[in-house]
Amino acid sequence: MAKEIERKFLVSGQRWRSAANEGIAIRQAYIVAQDDRSLRVRLYGDGRARITLKVGHAALVRDEYEFDIDRDEAEDMLRHAVGKVIEKVRYKVPHEGHVWEVDVYDGAHRGLVIAEVELSSIHDEPELPNWVGREVTGESRYSNQSMALGISNGASLRQLA
Template identity: 80%
Template sequence: MAKEIERKFLVSDRRWRALADEGVAIRQAYVVAQEDRSLRVRLYGDGRARLTLKVGHAALVRDEYEFEIDHAEAEDMLRHRVGNVIEKVRYKVPFGRHLWEIDVYGGVHRGLVIAEVELASIHDEPEMPNWVGREVTGESRYSNQAMAFGTGESAGLHRLA
């Protein structure tokens, strides 16, 4: 069983872009979304597609299972989604001993920029880049699942000016 140990932060400015890769467009939606579990389909701009099952209540650690799937089947699964499709571009930014992922949201969440860092253990303390702002780990309104069911505007999400 795989464990996802991840922390999330708001991004305070655009300095990260100088360190980022070219990014990949992502469209994702939920096929199942419950309080303690979700089944998500994700389509990448480079042709890949994944199905991800996440289980657990904890903000920092959850069980996670990911499977590569056929891109055409993933497109078809979007028809069965609950909630809205989330659009974003994900950039990878190496910093210190960790690889940060920066999600720049589009659509109704345009302007929202979130930095995520996956950790080896709950005791792992990543070096904090100067472009990272307030931590939002555990704030449900910043979860992709919550954003799929809200408008973003009404949720009062922080947006990078």
């Protein structure tokens, strides 16, 4: 069983960009969205597509299952989205032994920038880069699912960033 263990932070400033890769565009939508589980589809700018099932209530740890799928099928699944399609560019930024993923949102959430770091254990204490701000792990309004469903208001999220 695959486990997702991650912490999430707001990003402060642009200092992260100097160490970032070129980034990849992502469009994602939720096909099923419940309190304790979600099924999402993602289309990547490089032509890949994936479907992901996440199960669990915990803020830090959830079960996660991911599978590559056909791009045309993924495009078709977007028609069945619950809520809005999320658009963002994801950058990978190495820092002190971890690879941070920095998501720069577009569309309704333009201006919001969030960094996530995946951990191998709940006891991991990654060195925080000087460009991360307040930790928002477990704050549901910063979850992609909440943003897609309109549970969080894009303008208020940008003000908090």
